Amino acid sequence: MELNEKDIKKIAEEAIKQLGQTATPQAVEKVVTATIDRLQKSKSEAPVEEWRSVKSARRKTTGERIIITAFGKNRVGILAKMTEVLAKNNCDILDLTQKLMQEFFTIMLLVDISSASAAFDAIKHDLLEAGEALDLKVIVQHEEIFNAMHRI
Secondary structure, eight states: OOOOHHHHHHHHHHHHHHHGGGOOHHHHHHHHHHHHHHHHHHSOHHHHHHHHHHHHHHHHHHOOEEEEEEEEEOOTTHHHHHHHHHHHTTOEEEEEEEEEETTEEEEEEEEEOTTOSSOHHHHHHHHHHHHHHTTOEEEEEEHHHHHHHTTO
């Protein structure tokens, strides 16, 4: 079974509706991921295997990519600390944009984690911890979830 963009959009919309005012990017991602996992497990083994092979083939061409967004008051070392975490985990930065607006700093990174030395959750934890130390709001999402959420 392969979920298409429309399916993921429906799941994300339902998650936002269910979460109401508590809908944050992290909460929506958690609900969407759990729903997709539940859907995959509820289908027969053959469609799940088919979905895994499609997902695996797609990953080989695009890699497993994540989007990292961070913002807060500007201070020395923000870019250095965020990229240090990624380098420590053998992550490849594919694209990066940053903006300084008066005393506020924003950064967005597109990162390939297909060759990472740690799992997504560990990388996310390290990035959130680094952001907390720098008094930043950090959001880390899989690219597919990010794209689905921003097409709603």
